[in-house]
Every structure is written in structure tokens, then in C-alpha cells.
Amino acid sequence: MNHRTATLDDLTADPHPILASARTEAPITWVPALEAWVITERRAAVEVMRDPQRFTVDDPRFSTSQVIGPSMLSTDGERHDRHRSPFTDWFSSRDQLDEHTAWMDACARELVTGFAPTGVAELRTELAAPLAARTLAHLLGLDPPGAEQLLLWYRDIVDAVQQISAGHDPGDIGTRAFGDLRRAVLAATDDGR
Numbered sequence: 416m417n418h419r420t421a422t423l424d425d426l427t428a429d430p431h432p433i434l435a436s437a438r439t440e441a442p443i444t445w446v447p448a449l450e451a452w453v454i455t456e457r458r459a460a461v462e463v464m465r466d467p468q469r470f471t472v473d474d475p476r477f478s479t480s481q482v483i484g485p486s487m488l489s490t491d492g493e494r495h496d497r498h499r500s501p502f503t504d505w506f507s508s509r510d511q512l513d514e515h516t517a518w519m520d521a522c523a524r525e526l527v528t529g530f531a532p533t534g535v536a537e538l539r540t541e542l543a544a545p546l547a548a549r550t551l552a553h554l555l556g557l558d559p560p561g562a563e564q565l566l567l568w569y570r571d572i573v574d575a576v577q578q579i580s581a582g583h584d585p586g587d588i589g590t591r592a593f594g595d596l597r598r599a600v601l602a603a604t605d606d607g608r
Contacts, residue, residue: 418446418453423581450476467491478579482572482589515554522549544569556603564599568592 442456575589
């Protein structure tokens with residue numbers, strides 16, 4: 416099987432050999448099952464991301480925007496900048512990074528300590544996702560609802576996006592989860608945290 420003959424089910428089950436097939440053909444390759452171009456080389460990806468005139472992300476078929484609405488992921492130009500600007504200075508500040516590095520390090524160590532005795536871990540679910548959720552909850556003052564609730568909302572949003580990508584109706588669970596997340600962030604912001 417290769418990227419030209421793969422189905423959405425194939426890509427969902429094991430995308431790695433399919434994407435490896437695409438990578439051998441060219442840095443940018445059409446994948447029929449996705450009805451989209453797939454970029455498999457860093458240089459080409461950077462070129463595409465820096466040229467919104469030729470390579471737009473503003474497409475009504477984009478599954479993430481169908482769940483969460485317009486965002487920095489689904490808009491170009493000034494609209495993209497408006498969605499991104501609240502995060503840019505803060506998340507690219509060396510002072511902010513330095514201020515929170517010790518906290519993030521301790522959090523990562525705690526998570527690793529939890530699975531280290533087994534000698535086995537699924538790093539996405541046991542380290543990356545909880546570390547990201549705890550960090551966001553900490554940085555945005557989202558306690559409550561806390562990292563565990565952030566992960567539940569995120570899972571519902573991702574599930575809805577995957578349902579749309581597979582051509583299924585996701586219902587309203589992802590939209591509701593995003594609405595709950597949005598309200599939590601606004602409440603934390605309104606409280607001056």
C-alpha cells in the first residue's frame with residue numbers, strides 16, 4: 416500500500432508507512448484519501464507556512480475549524496495575527512520561560528516518576544498530554560477546572576475533528592467541549608488571573 420492507494424481507515428490505523436511512501440516521491444505530494452497535499456520535508460513546510468498568499472489554511476473543509484470556529488490554525492493574514500497575538504509575546508518571552516522552567520521540570524519529573532517503575536510508557540498519553548495540560552492550567556490559571564478537565568475537553572475536541580476527517584457526523588460533543596474550555600479561559604481572564 417502507498418499514499419496513492421491508502422484509504423482514510425489505512426491512514427488512521429497506521430499512517431507511518433503511507434507517509435514514508437509519500438516522502439519518497441516528493442517533498443509535497445497529493446494524497447487522494449485526504450483530498451489534500453501532504454508536506455513531508457521541513458524546508459517545504461517552512462516555505463508553505465511563510466507564504467499565506469499561495470498556501471492558505473482558510474478552507475471551510477478544515478475539520479478543526481468546523482469544531483472550534485476560526486482560530487490561528489484556520490485563518491491567514493490579519494485574522495490569523497489577531498487570533499495569535501494574545502499568545503505571541505507571552506509564549507516567546509525568555510523571561511516567562513525562565514520563570515516557569517523549574518515548575519515544568521518538576522511536573523515532568525513527577526509524571527516520569529509515575530511510570531518509571533514499570534519500565535514502559537505510552538509517552539503521548541502518560542507524559543506529553545498531561546504535561547501540556549498541566550502547563551496550560553498552571554499558566555492560564557485554570558484551577559479549577561484543572562488539567563484533568565482540560566484533557567477531557569481536548570479529547571472530545573480531537574474526537575470530533577477525527578470524526579469529521581473520517582466523513583462522519585461528530586454530533587455536538589466537540590463544540591460543547593470547546594465552549595466549556597472557552598468559558599473557563601474567559602472566566603480566568605476576567606478574574607484577573
